[in-house]
Amino acid sequence: MLAMTTMTPDLDIPGSQSTPAIQSHWQAGRLAMQGDSYPENSYELFDQVIAWVRRFLETERRPLRLELALVYLNTSSVKAMMDIFDLLEDAHEKGRAVSVEWRYDPRNERIAELADEFREDCSYPFAIVPAAAPA
């Protein structure tokens, strides 16, 4: 149990109408987020996500993969996502293997356009993939 305390615990946050579902898998090097994001306190929500990403990139040498199926984002959520993508970019510039896969419902092309705007400054693999909406 003592050894466990040095590990960053994984996130498993259920989604709500205004917050995305978030799951992190330290062992698999994977972080996934799905749904709408316009939380009342987005800093509280995203700080732990950003902290997890930062911690993973600092502690591990393994690749990190983001699997996103985000739909609507309010401004502070957009900012949080930009912060996360910047962390990945910094890591990538230092030679780390990082990647993003953003899935969107093909009935809503706007999502793909916005994901593409996010991708603009990212030099790591960033795929925007049409896929059925998550259940």
Added chain:
Amino acid sequence: MNKRDEEALLERVAMLLEDPSHAGHPLQDALQALYRQYRAQQEQLERLISISDRYQQLALEARQVTQKRYERVLRRQQKLSRISDGYQAMMRERNQALRQASTHDPLTQLANRRLIDERLREHDATRRGYTLVLLDIDHFKTINDRHGHDVGDRLLVAIAATMREELRDYDLCGRWGGEEFVLLLADTAVSEAWEIVERLRRRVAAVCIAAGRRRLSVTLSAGLSEHFAGEAPDETLQRADQALLQAKRDGRNRSLTAPPPS
């Protein structure tokens, strides 16, 4: 004095100092001291200039770094605004689509009952006059039974399109039920409404749709009622409905105006 003249002068002085024939001359010693003093000062000045240049360079680089950082923050801010605006636009579109879906009939894209009720309440609140018309497709059930709902639906869509073309921008045309339509003609007396409805019925009767090898067309029956001041919209509707019922009983393919409320 420029650099070259200065160097020429110094060389001349150095040569004079080295000339053995001047050795022991009382000025030689003083000039030697002056020459050394000058050289030392020159060296110091050059060092000073070089240090100053380096400081300037550093300040310039610092400014460039600040500028770069500022531009980066600005670019980030712009990106944030751009993406955020994009999401807002998406939300607005989604709201519009929802509003459209909640106020219109998905098959014919005509107004649905909700929108018509809303508009009736508005007219009531602003005491705006109007004539209501209920229209019903004659023998529509027979068409559905004989040719299937697909043909019936196509007929409804074609009739709806014709009605939309025929009406004024401020008239509201809605699908009231299965094969029943409603017209809300604002600021229109029943006599004027009658002309509109008769023209509309003629246009609709000319609409033809293909059903297999046959071509189908239908007629409309209509009931008109002009809203009277103080009358509840429901009553105006009820009178139009009564008039429509009577038009059907009288043999269909006709319009009938409801008598004023009793």
